[in-house]
Amino acid sequence: MAELADRVGEVIEASTTDFVAQCYELYQSPPLGSLVKTKAPPIELYGVVYYATTTSLDPGRRPIARGKDEASEEDIYRQSPQLSELLRSEFSALLVGHKQDDKLHHYLPPRPARIHSFVYLCSPEEMKEFSQSFNFLTLLLNTRLPISQDELIAACLRHLSQAHEDRHAFLVAAGKELALLLSGQFDQFKATLERIKE
Amino acid sequence: MTREKEPRLGIVISGSLAKGVDVRLDSSASVEDMAVGRYVTIEGQKQRFFGMITDVSLGVIDQKLTLTPPDVSDQFTAEVLAGTSTYGMLHVLPMLTIGGDVATLLEGPQPVKTVPSHFSTVKLASQRDVELVFGSEDEKKFYIGTPLDMETKVCLDLEEFVKRSNGIFGKSGTGKTFLTRLLLIGMLQKGKAVSLVFDMHNEYGWEGSSERGRKVKALKQLFPEKVAVFTLDEESSRRRRVSTDFVVRIGYDEIEPEDIALLRQTLNLTDASVQAVYQLCREFGDKRWIQATLELEAGEDTRGLLDKLTIHESTYRNLRRGLEMLRRLPFLLPHTPDNPVQRILEFLDRGTNVVLEFGRYTDITAYILVANLLTRRLHSQYQERMEQAMGEAAAPPHPLVITIEEAHKFLNPEVASQTIFGTIAREMRKYNVTLLVIDQRPSGIDDEVMSQIGTKITCLLDSDRDIDSVLAGVPGKSELRAVLSRLEPRQQALIFGHAVPMPVVIRIREYGSPQSYHDFISKGETESKKQAEKDIEELWG
Numbered sequence: 020m021a022e023l024a025d026r027v028g029e030v031i032e033a034s035t036t037d038f039v040a041q042c043y044e045l046y047q048s049p050p051l052g053s054l055v056k057t058k059a060p061p062i063e064l065y066g067v068v069y070y071a072t073t074t075s076l077d078p079g080r081r082p083i084a085r086g087k088d089e090a091s092e093e094d095i096y097r098q099s100p101q102l103s104e105l106l107r108s109e110f111s112a113l114l115v116g117h118k119q120d121d122k123l124h125h126y127l128p129p130r131p132a133r134i135h136s137f138v139y140l141c142s143p144e145e146m147k148e149f150s151q152s153f154n155f156l157t158l159l160l161n162t163r164l165p166i167s168q169d170e171l172i173a174a175c176l177r178h179l180s181q182a183h184e185d186r187h188a189f190l191v192a193a194g195k196e197l198a199l200l201l202s203g204q205f206d207q208f209k210a211t212l213e214r215i216k217e
Numbered sequence: 218m219t220r221e222k223e224p225r226l227g228i229v230i231s232g233s234l235a236k237g238v239d240v241r242l243d244s245s246a247s248v249e250d251m252a253v254g255r256y257v258t259i260e261g262q263k264q265r266f267f268g269m270i271t272d273v274s275l276g277v278i279d280q281k282l283t284l285t286p287p288d289v290s291d292q293f294t295a296e297v298l299a300g301t302s303t304y305g306m307l308h309v310l311p312m313l314t315i316g317g318d319v320a321t322l323l324e325g326p327q328p329v330k331t332v333p334s335h336f337s338t339v340k341l342a343s344q345r346d347v348e349l350v351f352g353s354e355d356e357k358k359f360y361i362g363t364p365l366d367m368e369t370k371v372c373l374d375l376e377e378f379v380k381r382s383n384g385i386f387g388k389s390g391t392g393k394t395f396l397t398r399l400l401l402i403g404m405l406q407k408g409k410a411v412s413l414v415f416d417m418h419n420e421y422g423w424e425g426s427s428e429r430g431r432k433v434k435a436l437k438q439l440f441p442e443k444v445a446v447f448t449l450d451e452e453s454s455r456r457r458r459v460s461t462d463f464v465v466r467i468g469y470d471e472i473e474p475e476d477i478a479l480l481r482q483t484l485n486l487t488d489a490s491v492q493a494v495y496q497l498c499r500e501f502g503d504k505r506w507i508q509a510t511l512e513l514e515a516g517e518d519t520r521g522l523l524d525k526l527t528i529h530e531s532t533y534r535n536l537r538r539g540l541e542m543l544r545r546l547p548f549l550l551p552h553t554p555d556n557p558v559q560r561i562l563e564f565l566d567r568g569t570n571v572v573l574e575f576g577r578y579t580d581i582t583a584y585i586l587v588a589n590l591l592t593r594r595l596h597s598q599y600q601e602r603m604e605q606a607m608g609e610a611a612a613p614p615h616p617l618v619i620t621i622e623e624a625h626k627f628l629n630p631e632v633a634s635q636t637i638f639g640t641i642a643r644e645m646r647k648y649n650v651t652l653l654v655i656d657q658r659p660s661g662i663d664d665e666v667m668s669q670i671g672t673k674i675t676c677l678l679d680s681d682r683d684i685d686s687v688l689a690g691v692p693g694k695s696e697l698r699a700v701l702s703r704l705e706p707r708q709q710a711l712i713f714g715h716a717v718p719m720p721v722v723i724r725i726r727e728y729g730s731p732q733s734y735h736d737f738i739s740k741g742e743t744e745s746k747k748q749a750e751k752d753i754e755e756l757w758g
Contacts, residue, residue, distance in 0.1 A: 191296045194293070197297075198278070198302045202278045203279065205285075209287065212294060
């Protein structure tokens, strides 16, 4: 089943503006800027991955270095198979839109995601459909994030552009939208533009 | 209404009725493809506007861009910036509203009284729009040229055109003569008026030449039945193998004191001499005074006469010198068997156009004297007939258009009030006589006369004073100024005024190739045929 294959995690923390999901597999979080979705029937929520972490399951116990006598990094995990169970990968996604009654909206959903909802990677078709409008860029620009907005926006646009046959045209169109949104901040605009250049 | 798919240029972002509107170009439209003088349509919410591009400029969204220019050698950056952070602007002067409301549908394009609302779409005007505005060739309208970069015809409404005095201006060598020939042919073809042309350089009746030395045909060669060539200089006409219809000779008895007054500058007469002319005229009578004055011999009798008339000796000598200059003009004779005015009138009455060639007498004295003398008499004849027509409900005389060159000599502020041309220009069409003024120094023409000129057709002018005087009183003057000073030195003209719905820059219709002659003649023939059929119908009911 395609859905199963695209399933990347489960929501473990949710708010109006974003959600945090835990990956089923260690280190298997979706790439920065990728488009993910989760369901809160009857609504489908779309998010852009903006942050990912891998930490110890128990916040009180930090991992310790174990590889002094091992030949390769893989050997560490092979020698201590429990490690993968003691660590976890999480990622945070910023809500950038939702689908209700088969209609796509590029603004915040009325309700946040539910805990334990499954999180899926969006298919190229969904990415294409979602990127028909660039209205979501304002959400990315107007939210305070732990990483720089230029980085996130550029990563997101690069990711979405893969779903388009004419990547160049898509990126130019996005660039033009950014030019208007960042009309007062030429430096930021220039930095973002540098990052989406092919 | 179906609308052609013309490319979208941009949107209206600001403006006013007086100054025109600013249009921001879309990123798909390049400033380099725009041109001053082109037509655009603006799709307002309720009306469509028709306007002309009068300026093109560049804008940036953030001043930082101009200080630290981005690297546009990178294709991607350049593409993103074009039309967003950096953009082109057009300044458009809306002139007419077309389509949309009832009045426009019934009466055609209307002058604008408002501006389009914010963010109205601007497109290049389609051929159809231009046709809608300038009409297509028909019984009244004459095709005179095409708008820049378009194939559509711009047509002059000749019926309206001949109702006012009109002007053709432009530096020497910009195509005034060709334009005049075209207009004369137009008037002849459409039969809206008969013309009398005072042809100083023998260019309109028979062959003329283009600047490249090519011979071009003129009126009589194209329309032999409808044009008569009169000449002042039979010999020159014969040498040029022109078939003339009448040799004009003017008798001294036809010259009136007013004619001399007008020649004051060219004959170098003093004010006192001009006064003396009137006194002599009273003494000897209207018909004889020149002859009698010239016959005066030095002696007691003459001195006695001068004393009686209180004319000073030096004044008399000054006047005499002036009159001797006139006497040297070979076409002036003491007595003439025929009356040129009557002959001209006969031809005009038959609907034949008259071109009066000056042959070798190209000096301005002869031109001013003859043009003024003949015109004054024609005008008074027309005036008489028109008054009769009003009183007895008879048919008014056929509208007459008198073409004069070097118009500033007749219409300059000093003499405009005295010459008949000033009068005609001012009283306009009351007596069915109007002027076609051709001049290269419009600033030399009296303001009052200029303001009465109905349609102005102007080729390139580069003196500021000339441009000012041509554009005086026209709405959107400063915008038109930009357009006028950027005309090409040949074959382009700006037309504005009574006979066109809005100012228009045209590429003048081709003249001089066999095809162009054919077009004129065939058009003329079909119309004369139509006229003949109509006459027959009227005759036999």
